[in-house]
Amino acid sequence: MKITTKINLITTAWMLCIMIPINVVVFILFMKTTINMEEDMQNQKAADIIKDLDTLSSSSDMEKKLKDYLTFHSYIRIMQPKNRVIFEVTNDRLLSKKMKGKYTENPYAETHLITAENGEEEVLVTRFPIPKGNQLSGSLEIGERLIGLEARKELLRAILGFCTVLGASISLLGGRWLANLIMRPISNMIHTMEEIEKSGVPKGITIQNQTKDELQTMASTFNRMIEKLQVNMERQKQFVSDASHELKTPLTVIKSYANFLKRHGLEDKEMAEEAIQAIHAEATRIQKMTETFLDLAALENENIIELKEVNLVVLCQTIFKQLKDVYRREITLFSTESPIIIQADELKIKQVIIILLDNAIKYSHGRIEVFLEMNQQQAIVRVKDYGIGIPQEEIDHIFERFYRVDKARSRETGGTGLGLHIAKSIMKLHKGEIEIESKVGLGTTVKLILPA
Known part of the structure; x- marks a missing residue:
């Protein structure tokens, strides 16, 4: 797998790992805030109803007063122990039928999901004890459909899903751009190395933009390495040329005196001694040069x-x-x-x-x-x-x-x-x-x- 593909996948996966938890948190906070607002409104309504119950003298007055507190698609019940309903008003028979009444001695709220005419809907039910003196005379139960909440939930899900897809798409494009930006000097280096491999001639990387980052540092380091390599190659060429010249001279002398001895033998003792001394001196010179090369090679391999x-x-x-x-x-x-x-x-x-x-x-x-x-x-x-x-x-x-x-x-x-x-x-x-x-x-x- 190419490095550019890896960068694309990693950046996109990282973006998704960030966005998905954020979307979940946004969705949960939205639901919690919406339900808390509805719950606060029902709490206030229940407090008003309990206050008015003390002033009502007949059931007809109670029914009329409770109907005034009904909102769209809701019901109000007064419960007795053993979940016995003693009074109920509603403008939504389906809701009243599906939600069973419960007697409570402690206030609490809960949500339910019911199947309604147009699909599933969320229902908020709050229950409050009704005090009378130092005793409880019953409990108040208020239920209300949260109209449009499911639609808002679906809309929010769609928006969050679209933002996630959009973020992933932007991440893919940004990852490709980032990968190309990162890989450009690396690709240039690879291309240069391939050219060096084919031609055998060292050459540097052309740095077009002065980005002053690690990539430029890497390219600059590569160029300095190539420059040193070129300098060393030139010096080695010069050394080979000089060494060839150094070796050529003593070898020529040795060969000349050897030919002289081969032709004339030891008849002329003075000339023979001169030839032997010259051959010995030049051979010693070659030996010293060879020893120097061997010392260098041994030293480089010794730690x-x-x-x-x-x-x-x-x-x-x-x-x-x-x-x-x-x-x-x-x-x-x-x-x-x-x-x-x-x-x-x-x-x-x-x-x-x-x-x-x-x-x-x-x-x-x-x-x-x-x-x-x-x-x-x-x-x-x-x-x-x-x-x-x-x-x-x-x-x-x-x-x-x-x-x-x-x-x-x-x-x-x-x-x-x-x-x-x-x-x-x-x-x-x-x-x-x-x-x-x-x-x-x-x-x-x-x-x-x-x-x-």
């Missing part, structure tokens, strides 16, 4: 880290020793205290620090400084270089996958645009943060903030 106590000071000293031996660069460590202990995955934190130091080595030629700080809640690692720096507008994108500030320089230094993305992902696993401050030509400071 659990092995936490243990790690001494940041000792860890940094070990890393510095390894890098100094390889790169012959000055790296200075400053620590406010020792040891600085955190709960972390040692291999992954080591990987983050190496990524930061590797970037500092690639994009600077002077000294590199590392500061370790500790407070009650956080351990902070700051890596500072005095190199080329990063433009301010690039900092917001620096942690995105495949993003490289200077593509030409990155190719020269062997960068892939994945290092900082990997570092941020590792920090996220540790519930930590990574921040960058940089000025072009003055250097860059990267700060790691880890829970203590």
Whole structure:
């Protein structure tokens, strides 16, 4: 079943659930009010009759006086115990015949439904005791057809039924309009997705009316998602192009030197050694690139880290020793205290620090400084270089996958645009943060903030 049909049915059913109880209440209140008004009139009439009975001396006077109180289609009786009628006047023999008299010692009123000449009619009967001194001399009974009440009831039923049908019809039309209004951006989204599925080209939804509601928010969110997807696709295309170029160069070198060795063998020892060294260097470069890709893939599929106590000071000293031996660069460590202990995955934190130091080595030629700080809640690692720096507008994108500030320089230094993305992902696993401050030509400071 379509969502539009569901909305139509639900809104109509809800409208009926509201209108039917309201109609029942209106009908009951109408009947109760009408009968109460008639009952009040009969109560007043009975009080007047009982007052006049004390002044009447003969039955002829009583009959004449009671006839004056008769209304259209009514009767008046005076009853004695054992339901004995001692006096009755009426202008409706059928009504008098159908309604049996009852003696009462307490006043009350009741309604009856009788079959009359033109169908069923409602009859209101009120009964009152007749006091005489401190005793009861009988009871007064007044019965009257409520002429036109049944017709008014039928008319009211017809009006309420018509209003219910009209309300349901309006609800159906309103539900269809509401469903179309709600489904329009959803339908546009479905249509856009189908086009994307067929063409394979991401595209956004056209928002015609600025409704500022959840539907516009959903469409805007979809468009932002598509924009990010398009940006990522462009970056991935660029990365594939760059990676192809990066791989093509070492593979060409390896192939050239391999062909040289194949043709000449090891006769020229100097050239053979040069070829072997070149093949080894290019193979190492390819290996490093492959390891970076594997690290990224493993990190994206990993949600659990092995936490243990790690001494940041000792860890940094070990890393510095390894890098100094390889790169012959000055790296200075400053620590406010020792040891600085955190709960972390040692291999992954080591990987983050190496990524930061590797970037500092690639994009600077002077000294590199590392500061370790500790407070009650956080351990902070700051890596500072005095190199080329990063433009301010690039900092917001620096942690995105495949993003490289200077593509030409990155190719020269062997960068892939994945290092900082990997570092941020590792920090996220540790519930930590990574921040960058940089000025072009003055250097860059990267700060790691880890829970203590």
